[in-house]
Amino acid sequence: MTPPRLLRPSALGVHLLALLLTGIAVWLGFWQLDAWQAHRQAEATDLTRTEPMPLVDAMGPDDPFPGNLVGQPVTVAGSWVPDGTVYVEGREHDGRDGVWVVTPLAVTGQADAALLVVRGWAATAADAGEPPTGAAQLTGWLQPPEGTGQRDEDPDDDLLPQLRIADAIQHVDQDLYGAYAVVDPDATQTNPGTEALAPADLEQLPEAGRLTALRNLLYAIEWWFFGGFAVFIWWRWMRDDAAPDEGRADQDADDSVV
Known part of the structure; x- marks a missing residue:
């Protein structure tokens, strides 16, 4: 008895390959x-309550943001650059609109490199008081620079629409780290320069990117699409390969009737 075409040795290789x-x-x-999932879980990990690490161990002045x-707490020492103080608009605290008060800190041991430090919140720039001077040691939460694409309509003033390195660097003579820290x-701390300010709320800190590891998700969908396509090709081959047998069966039935 002849086995069906789809079960013949010549077809088994196609089935195994599919x-x-x-x-x-x-x-x-x-x-x-x-x-x-692993990338998103790693980025969503709350580091704000972990042990602080020295800024030098987290990143260098020329490094991209890690x-x-x-949200990693970092310790940093240096000298304030009061002339570089800027104010970031559109920040809330206890339901009130105000500004972040940001002063660069020239980092000890890093020649001509400063880190932007969010010292706190004030209702207006006038309420922020005089910028601090002298040496300081502080702990702050490390944050990536903001980049919503919003333009600074007046680059000559000290009000910024967002905390973007490209905007803030115009107010200082030093190079800036590709990050900022929220006190x-x-x-x-020693001389943190925050006495007259309300703390910057953690809820306002940048969140992990919503497109984190999106490429991996798209790759997964792409591989499953390839798998579905392989099943479709196998099914088409089975249907086309079985057609001759069905044709012969119909012919044999017609002959028997005659």
């Missing part, structure tokens, strides 16, 4: 999905 390709595509899809250290008011 099964292998589909299995690989599904496995790669779940691997990319796991990578997507994406896995959003932790509960940490032990």
Whole structure:
């Protein structure tokens, strides 16, 4: 008895190949999905209550912002650059609109490099008082520079629409770190320059990017699409390969009737 065409040895190789390709595509899809979830979980980790680390261990003055250290407490020592003080508009505290008061801190041991420090919140720039001077040691939460695309309509004043390095650097002679720090008011500090200011609310700190590891998610969908396409090709092949047998069966039935 002749086996069906789809069960003949010549067809088994096609079945195994389709099964292998589909299995690989599904496995790669779940691997990319796991990578997507791991990246998002790592970025969403709340670091704000972890042990502070020295700024020099977190990043250098010329380094890009380390994406896995959003909210990491850092300790930093240096000297205030009062002439570089700027005020970031549109910040809320206890339901009141106001400004962030930001003063660069020339970091000790880093020639011509300063870190932007959010010293606190004030209702207006006039309420912020005089910028601090002299040496300071402080602890703050490390944050990536903001970049909403909002333009600074008047680059010559000290009011900024967002805390963007490209805007703030026009107010200082030093190079700026690719990050800023928000002062932790509960940490032990020397001359933090925050006495007259309300603390900057943590709820206002930048959140982890919503598009984090999006490429991994798209890769997962792409691999599953490839797996589905392999199943579709296999199904089409089975249908087309079985057609001749069905045609012959119909012919044999017609002959028997005659």
